[in-house]
Amino acid sequence: xxxxxxxxxxxxxxxxxxxxxxxxxxxxxxxxxxxxxxxxxxxxxxxxxxxxxxxxxxxxxxxxxxxxxxxxxxxxxxxxxxxxxxxxxxxxxxxxxxxxxxxxxxxxxxxxxxxxxxxxxxxxxxxxxxxxxxxxxxxxxxxxxxxxxxxxxxxxxxxxxxxxxxxxxxxxxxxxxxxxxxxxxxxxxxxxxxxxxxxxxxxxxxxxxxxxxxxxxxxxxxxxxxxxxxxxxxxxxxxxxxxxxxxxxxxxxxxxxxxxxxxxxxxxxxxxxxxxxxxxxxxxxxxxxxx
Ligand code: XIL
Numbered sequence: 001x002x003x004x005x006x007x008x009x010x011x012x013x014x015x016x017x018x019x020x021x022x023x024x025x026x027x028x029x030x031x032x033x034x035x036x037x038x039x040x041x042x043x044x045x046x047x048x049x050x051x052x053x054x055x056x057x058x059x060x061x062x063x064x065x066x067x068x069x070x071x072x073x074x075x076x077x078x079x080x081x082x083x084x085x086x087x088x089x090x091x092x093x094x095x096x097x098x099x100x101x102x103x104x105x106x107x108x109x110x111x112x113x114x115x116x117x118x119x120x121x122x123x124x125x126x127x128x129x130x131x132x133x134x135x136x137x138x139x140x141x142x143x144x145x146x147x148x149x150x151x152x153x154x155x156x157x158x159x160x161x162x163x164x165x166x167x168x169x170x171x172x173x174x175x176x177x178x179x180x181x182x183x184x185x186x187x188x189x190x191x192x193x194x195x196x197x198x199x200x201x202x203x204x205x206x207x208x209x210x211x212x213x214x215x216x217x218x219x220x221x222x223x224x225x226x227x228x229x230x231x232x233x234x235x236x237x238x239x240x241x242x243x244x245x246x247x248x249x250x251x252x253x254x255x256x257x258x259x260x261x262x263x264x265x266x267x268x269x270x271x272x273x274x275x276x277x278x279x280x281x282x283x284x285x286x287x288x289x290x291x
Contacts, residue, residue: 001039001247002031002037002038002040003039003040003041004042005249005257006049007025007027008025008042008075008079009043009046010051010054010071011049011050012025012049013025013071013075014051014054014071014074015051016053017057018070020074020075022078025078025079029079029082032082033082038082038084039079039083040083040085040087040247041075041079041083041085041086042086042087042090042137042206043088043090043137044072044075044088044089045089045090045109045118045121046091047091047106047107047109048091050108054067055108058108058109058111058112058113060112061113064113065113065124068120068121068124069124069127069128072121072124072125072128073128076125076128076132080132084132084133085132085135085171086125086132086133086134086135087135087136087137087173087206088121088122088134088136089117089118089121089137090137091104091137091139092104092110092136093138093151093154093158095140095147097154101157101158102150102154102155115161116165118158118161118167119161119162119165119166120167122134122162122167122168123167125168126168133170133171134169134170134171135169135170135171135172135173135204135206136159136171136172137172137175137206137207138151138155138172138173138174138175139176139177139207141155141174141175141189141192142185142233143178143182144184144185144186144188145183149185149188152188152189155172155192156195156196159196159199159201160199163199163200169201170201170202171202171204172196172201172202172203172204173204174203174204174237175207175249176205176206177208177209178208178210178229178230179210179211179214180210180214180215180226180229181214181215184229184236186236193240194240197240197242202242202244203237203242203244204243204244204245204246204247205237205243205247206247207247207249208246208248208249209256209268209269210226210229210230210267210268210280211262211265212226212266213258213261213262213265223267226279226280227279227280227282227283230283230287231286231287234283234284234288235287238288246288248269248284249269251269251270251271252269252270252271252273252275253265253266253268253271253272253273253278254271254272254275256268256269267279270284
């Protein structure tokens with residue numbers, strides 16, 4: 001399954017008001033089609049990757065709603081029938097938020113529409129194409145520190161509120177940008193997964209990679225540590241069962257977004273920078289595919 005890393009973000013598809021550009025997406029869609037692969041959509045509502053004109057255009061509630069509705073409508077028209085599963089809202093919770101509900105204050109959508117922007121986005125996606133499966137997607141839910149704990153709490157409350165407000169959210173995407181030097185969460189994370197499933201939501205791993213840049217010591221030892229870490233995560237999520245899909249954020253270290261900060265990073269993705277199988281390959285094969 002292919003997920004466009006940027007080709008379906010706002011600044012790619014609607015660079016100027018009402019002007020849509022699907023050229024990047026169409027190249028990927030042609031590849032997916034030729035190789036008999038599915039695609040997943042990412043993303044309608046995010047605080048980043050918005051074109052410069054957008055924030056200023058959201059002058060009042062009605063206008064903001066109209067702009068969001070027509071964007072979602074046009075993009076789903078273009079991408080159906082290939083894409084049936086979408087990240088509708090991305091990264092709406094911010095552990096640094098001064099708000100009680102933890103909503104990310106810098107979101108242009110929060111500023112224009114208030115906290116209801118979340119159920120609204122899901123309603124608009126559903127109205128645009130009622131057959132779509134709709135996900136909320138976020139990072140920082142999987143590890144053990146205080147910030148992650150707050151994030152889990154606020155995420156659960158936000159999802160409950162969204163459903164109560166009639167927002168048809170069907171799944172939670174755990175981005176799973178894991179950091180091998182940080183402890184994994186255990187009990188608190190397990191009960192979070194159970195609570196999310198009890199709301200009727202499916203669970204996905206949507207953007208798995210492993211930042212190994214802050215592991216030290218001999219190469220062999222670092223590889224072992226990274227593999228054990230990933231294996232522990234896979235075991236943990238599977239204990240709670242029902243992770244419906246696992247996607248890595250890229251395939252080869254060569255093009256990993258993590259390389260922006262760590263140019264030589266290795267072992268973050270299944271394939272290394274030369275497209276050979278790296279340490280993660282075997283761990284995914286055993287720990288996820290059980291072969
Ligand atoms: C990243 C892309 O991989 C980069 O190429 C881009 O420069 C920035 O965005 N969480 C998300 C993704 O939901 O959209 C981000 O993708 C990575 C973090």
